[in-house]
Amino acid sequence: MPVSQVLAEVYAFLKSMLRYREIAFWNIGFPIIFLLVLIAVFGGEPGVLEIDVAVVDYDRGPFSSVIIQALNSTGALKLQLSDLGLEELRKAIANGSLSAAVFIGEGFSENITQGSQGRVLLLYYSNPQSGDYIASIIESVIGEASRGIAARIAGDARAEILLEPISVEGVPVSPEILATKGGVRTFYVIGMIGVQILFSGLYTGAGIIVERKRDGTLKLLLSSPMRGYTIFAADTVTSMVALLISATAIVVVGRLAGADYSLIEWRDALAMSGLFAVGLLGSLGLGLVIAPLARSPEAVNMLVNSIAFPLMFLGGIIIPAFILPEWAQDIPKALPLYWCLEGVRRIVLYNYGIGEALGVALPGIIASLALYIAGAIVYRRLLEKSVEIV
Template sequence: MTTTTTIPRLPAGRGLRLGLSRIGNEVRTYFRQGDSVFFTFLFPVVMLTIFSTAFSNQTFGEDAAGGGVSAAAYYLPGMLAAGLLLSGLQNLAIDIAIERSDGTLKRLAGTPLPVVSYFIGKIGQVLVTGAAQAALLLIVAGVVFGVELPTDPAAWATFLWVFVLGVTTSAVLGIALSPLPRSGKSASAVVIPITLVLQFISGVYLPFSQLPEWLQNVANAFPLKWLAQGMRSVFLPENFESLEPGGTWNLVGVAIATIAWLVAGIVFCRLTFRWIRKDS
């Protein structure tokens, strides 16, 4: 006789509490992984330091009327946007692929833990570490490189919604992308090139307006370009707005594009996420 074990379903409130309780454990685990801390948490800070030092004698965006900014001020918005991508998409895509490969997800599948609780723990971890990373970037830019940060509350309100929407979308896309690597060993090799290419074509390291039009059109299809544009609207002077596509910050477009990717990521997670790979 074959017997089956039925895992009891938990009340919705219990599932939420389990998810919230996992956030602390996920954060602690994250900071114990030296490679993750460097390549996702500290990497934007390192890149900001390199660019700010290498181009310390240059002024960006200066015209006949002035209005130029230092290298640190110019690269800060892009590094904040890249940090959202690294903390969410890259971090979770690799982390979950490793957990699936080493049997962690298989063990969780035998517990009453709902999938949504697992997601809450992961997304909560990204929100916490992403906020800490953004704070560190702002401190380094302001204290070390003397970048003048915004004083207008409206600018910080824009930063807040771009950050929250961006980090949540990146986290969901990281979960959605996690089934792509076939093993934990190949996860970094699969995911990192994707995030690296997106950074180069989305206005993080190179001025977006100087990219070929066809490459701009490719970047327009992905959320990082829009997140970088939203961050530039917060931290760069008004005269930089004319350098954006259409000559405007287009914050409505930023919100629409990012929300569209958030919804697509949620749908994809719902359709594809499994505790155990079907081909295992």
């Protein structure tokens, strides 16, 4: 495939960006404005919505039950029994999935019965605004339970050492970046790149033939010494270049607006670029798959907007999936782009390793590539049809 033919569209796009204000606006101006609005509205210090507390009870004895009941009785804590290990609990707290965790080890009740102190680990978010407050609530509840246990076994010969039968060891867990202002803003930077991927992919894919039919370039391309798939490759490369320009503008403006990229290393940046690129392939593929439904550029606009706008909000792209209403929680999971963006967010916001992040994004990567291939098949059919009636 002659590279120059693929690059012809890139050349025209770059030149058009300088000359057509609307192209520059949709690729640079719009994402910047949208990003700044998001940061202005939602980019402040994140508040604690709920106090999610996991309890890991390896003891399963009478005194661990007392603690669980006590925690459950407050009504302020959303308790969940868990069997996660310490490291997993730490991660869940660090990435904001949990506010705190109470870890009761094996032999806890036995120790108390035998006159020793029972030890409880309290892992909590060390965020100064919310973490210490949550830890103090839990500590006070466990302290109350401890005194109850002491009273229950009062009169025992060993009563003097049971005045404090439970010791709580606090383990602060450093918040990951999402819990900071810079982190929230970074979330929106990634989200805005996701919005660009969603819209430009769908528009390019859905309009690949009809737009060219309308402006007459399809006739020009078909009469040129070009193989059918060259147009497809040219549009893919042009979309990548457009995304690169948009993403650069978004990243730069995001940084100026306070986004925090401190956790990103160059290898991470490469992995993230790859995930964005795969996400774009998925969006392009999706656009192509729906292309047969649109027979004019106006129909493409209508179709793409009716899909992309709801997905922008409900697809976990600019609004975190975990704050969506319960009925919408599964919608993002059906969108390959969400998984790709999740992979990026794990790297940037939660300090995941590349391997782990790619593991999270794997369903999205596979689905995106599958969509792109499906899109290529649809494209071929559309082109065959177009060559019959230009």
